[in-house]
Amino acid sequence: MTLEQPVLIYDRIAGNRRNTFILLTLFVLVLAGLSMAIGIVIGLPIPFAPILIVPFVIFAFISYYSSSRIALGISGAKEVTREQEPELVRKVENLCIGAGLPMPKVYVIEDGSPNAFATGRDPEHASVAVTRGLLDKLEPLELEGVLAHELSHIGNYDIRVMTMVVVLIGLAALMADFMFRLTFFGAGRRSSNRGKGGGGAIAIIFLIAIVGAILAPIAAQAIRFAISRQREYLADASGALLTRHPEGLARALEKMAADPDPLEVANKATAHLYINNPLREHKSWLNNMFTTHPPIEERVKLLRAM
Secondary structure, eight states, rough: OOOOOOOOOOHHHHHHHHHHHHHHHHHHHHHHHHHHHHHHHHOOOOOGGGHHHHHHHHHHHHHHHHHHHHHHHHHHEOOOOOTTTTHHHHHHHHHHHTTOOOOEEEEEEOOOOOOOEEEEEEGGEEEEEEEHHHHHHHHHHHHHHHHHHHHHHHHHHHHHHHHHHHHHHHHHHHHHHHHHHHHHHHHHHHTTOOOOHHHHHHHHHHHHHHHHHHHHHHHHHHHHHHHHHHHHHHHHHHHHHHOOOOOOOOOOOHHHOOOOOOTTTOTTTTTGGGGGGGGGGOOOOOHHHHHOOOOHHHHHHHHOOO
């Protein structure tokens, strides 16, 4: 990626918000299409098929309120006080004052790999977690850049967006699994027999519904990754605006990318939360499409152009 002129931070923020709105709209359309596919399989009239999403939404609602606690638990994060980590808590507090945010809970993950993430459903119920490696390996301005990035996730309500996206992904997978179970037990065959003289057309619709159920979770994952990448760009820009020092975050990203220590507590369920992708993957166009983070090199170039 080559940048021939400076990038305005406000333009970058506006563009990322617009792209995220478009992607979330596509996500909702995918789920609505999957709900209609289930309705077709069990023989409901098409106008009533979307009603089937209601019980799945109730499940998603419960997951939404428990996801933050689960993410912190999986990551082995331990809450710290001002007495235990005075420098870290002071930096978070000062940045919160500058950003006009309530003070989040602060956690430390005892892992030597430098990384961090924010989670929660809104600024009043937010948490910031950093690894021991981040505290030990970054200079003060670099650490401040990373904390500003994570607090920007909170201020931009990225934590809510990504929590919603993860829950929607689980919803899509649950709906697809439900549909395949219906098909296995013969609901599709019974519904196809209800047509009088239109069996061929119903069979085609049924086939399209099955194909949609197969592709919907894949499409949902691709949209999730795209939203995650847009959120990282937005938090980079907002964090640079908060500290007025894009170079600090740029250097921090370079150090994290070059660090050889793997993050032992990371997994595919929580990888999208971290500022730097903790899962080491081979580079290819396919992995780039299905990765939760944009390339570090591109993020650094954009930061240094601001």
